[in-house]
């Protein structure tokens with residue numbers, strides 16, 4: 467809440483960003499998007515393992531993002547693969563979270579994002595896969611965007627965090 471003109475109380479836009487990240491790159495993107503969205507409202511950025519399964523009734527904007535694993539959102543088997551890089555995979559992923567989340571409040575704006583290595587059209591997109599899963603779950607998705615990493619464990623390509631933050635500012639308007 468904040469005070470508007472003539473003492474009126476104006477409700478700030480409320481956003482939730484749920485991210486999955488095995489190596490930290492999608493988390494960085496999520497936080498950069500969050501910085502951008504925060505120029506227009508209140509934002510909470512949460513890891514998928516601790517994300518709420520019930521969406522707040524007063525939520526205005528939901529963003530969901532994760533890494534691409536074998537042309538789509540991760541699965542238990544693909545997450546287990548990150549142990550090869552001495553990483554402890556997350557318990558769950560955005561695929562499972564989207565399948566289990568309660569119905570979205572009416573009017574909720576939703577956007578999805580993903581990180582990926584391949585630039586080719588055939589390399590798949592976790593953002594597109596998440597949008598498809600959300601739509602199958604009855605949600606309306608307004609936008610889906612990919613961000614690029616330079617290798618399996620990152621880092622992000624130059625300028626991606628700025629691009630993420632700029633996208634967040636647009637979504638936060």
Ligand SMILES: Cc1cc2nc3c(=O)[nH]c(=O)nc-3n(C[C@H](O)[C@H](O)[C@H](O)COP(=O)(O)O)c2cc1C
Nearest residue numbers: 487488489490491492533536537581582583584618
């Ligand atoms: C098991 C596995 C499968 C992957 N499959 C793909 C793929 O199909 N296409 C691609 O561009 N990148 C692929 N990658 C690289 C991911 O894009 C990269 O690990 C991810 O974006 C890093 O994000 P994170 O740090 O948030 O986990 C894969 C990585 C892993 C670990």
